[in-house]
Amino acid sequence: MSYKLSETMRKQYLSAPLPFQGQKRMFAKEYINVLQQFPDNTTFVDLFGGSGLLSHIAKYQKPNATVVYNDFDGYQYRLEHIPQTNELLTRLRGVVSVPRHKPILGKEREQVLSLIREHECLYGYVDYITLSSSLLFSMKYATSYEDLEKETLYNNIKATNYPLCSDYFDGLTITSCDYKEVFNSYKDTPNVVFLVDPPYLSTDSSTYKMYWKLSDYLDVLTILAGHRFIYFTSNKSSIVELCEWVGKNKLIGNPFQNCHRREFNAHMNYNSSYTDIMLYTNAI
Numbered sequence: 001m002s003y004k005l006s007e008t009m010r011k012q013y014l015s016a017p018l019p020f021q022g023q024k025r026m027f028a029k030e031y032i033n034v035l036q037q038f039p040d041n042t043t044f045v046d047l048f049g050g051s052g053l054l055s056h057i058a059k060y061q062k063p064n065a066t067v068v069y070n071d072f073d074g075y076q077y078r079l080e081h082i083p084q085t086n087e088l089l090t091r092l093r094g095v096v097s098v099p100r101h102k103p104i105l106g107k108e109r110e111q112v113l114s115l116i117r118e119h120e121c122l123y124g125y126v127d128y129i130t131l132s133s134s135l136l137f138s139m140k141y142a143t144s145y146e147d148l149e150k151e152t153l154y155n156n157i158k159a160t161n162y163p164l165c166s167d168y169f170d171g172l173t174i175t176s177c178d179y180k181e182v183f184n185s186y187k188d189t190p191n192v193v194f195l196v197d198p199p200y201l202s203t204d205s206s207t208y209k210m211y212w213k214l215s216d217y218l219d220v221l222t223i224l225a226g227h228r229f230i231y232f233t234s235n236k237s238s239i240v241e242l243c244e245w246v247g248k249n250k251l252i253g254n255p256f257q258n259c260h261r262r263e264f265n266a267h268m269n270y271n272s273s274y275t276d277i278m279l280y281t282n283a284i
Contacts, residue, residue, distance in 0.1 A: 011167060013053065013056055013057075013168060014028040014029075015028070016051035016053045017082075017162060017168055018051070018075070018078055018079065018085075018127070018129075018162060019129055019130055019132070020050055020075065021129075021139075027232070028057060031054065032057060032061055035057070035058060035061045035062060036061070038062070038065075038191075038193055038228075039191065040062055040064045040065060041064065041065065042065045042066075042193055043065065043067075043068070043186065043189050043190075043191055043192045043193070044059075044062070044065055044066070044067045044192075044193050044195055045068045045182060045186045045189075045194050045195065046058070046067070046068060046195040046197075047179040047182055047194055047195065047197075047223070048072070048179055048195075048198050049069045049070040049071045049073070049075065050075065050197060052069050052168065052169060052172070054195045054230075055068075055069035055172050055195070056168055056169070066173065067171065067172050067173065068172070068173045068182065069173065069175070070175050070176065070177060070179060070182045071175070071176045072178070072179070074176075076174060078127050078130065079165060079168060079169075081125055081127055082163075082164055083164070084123050084125070085127045085130055085162060086161040086162055087119075088115065088116070088126070089131075089134060089158055090161070091115050091119075092115060092134070095108060096108055096112065096155050096157060098155050099155065100155055100156070101154055102155055103152055103153065103154055104135070104153040104154060109153055112135070112153060113145075113149055116145065116148070120145065126145070128141075128142050128143050128145070129141055129142075130162070131148070132148070134158050135148070135151075135153045136151055136153070136156070137151075137152070137154060179198075179220075180219075187227065192227065192228070193228045194223060194224075194228070194230075196223065196224065196230065196232065197231075198217060221239075221243065258282075259280060260282075261279055262280075263277050
C-alpha cells in the first residue's frame, strides 16, 4: 500500500502521535543529522516500523526518497481509530473524579471497565496501548481487556484529545510483513539503507506482536553485513557487547553444541515465572 505525498505535508512530527513502546523521539534530532549524509534517491526500508516515526522523519527530510514502512504491529490501524479513542477518553473523563495519578477504585473502577467493554462491543476495537497510558502506572501496557482488568487503574487520563494526524503517513510505502520478507524484497535495491530498530534485548517487549528470543536478535545482525544501515539499541541491551565479544573470540565456536539439556519451570509468584536450564556434556 502506498500513500501519495500531500502537497500540504509540511509538518514534521518529532514524536509519534500515539503512545508506542520504544519510539525514537529522543533520537529525532540526531537521526535527522545522520539522514543528511545519504543522497536524495536513497531507498530507506524501515524493517521494524513500530510507530512509523523513523519512516515519517526520513520522508520529510528526503521527500524524493522512497521510504518503506513495515507496519508489523498495526500502528496505522491505531491511528485510523483515533476518533473512537478520543470518544472513549471523553467518556472516561466524565466518570473519573479521583485526583490525578491516584488509583481508581470501587464503583468508579467498575464504571471505567464497563465503559471500555461497551466501547469494544460497539466498535469491535479498543486501542489498549493508548488507553494504558491514561489508566496504568507509567510505562505499563495492556494489550487486551483481560490484561487491563488485572491491573490497578490510575487517573492518568489525557486531558485533551489526540490530534487526527491524517498526514503522518503521507508519501510512505506501507507494508506489513515479517522483517525478513521485507529485507529480501529490497536487499538488492540500489542505494538502499535499512532502518533497523528491533525490540531491545533484555527489555520488556510485551506490546510487540511476536515473542523475541536471543536467536531472533542475532538473526537481525545477518542483515547488517554488506548493507548500509542505521541501527538502534540501548545500554539495557547486551547485543553490542555480545558482538564485540564474538569478534574477539572467533574460534571458540558453540560450547553447548553437543550438550544435553534439561529444563525446570520456576515460579516467583502467581503471575511471574521463569525457566531454569541445565546443560551438560557426556561423562566420556
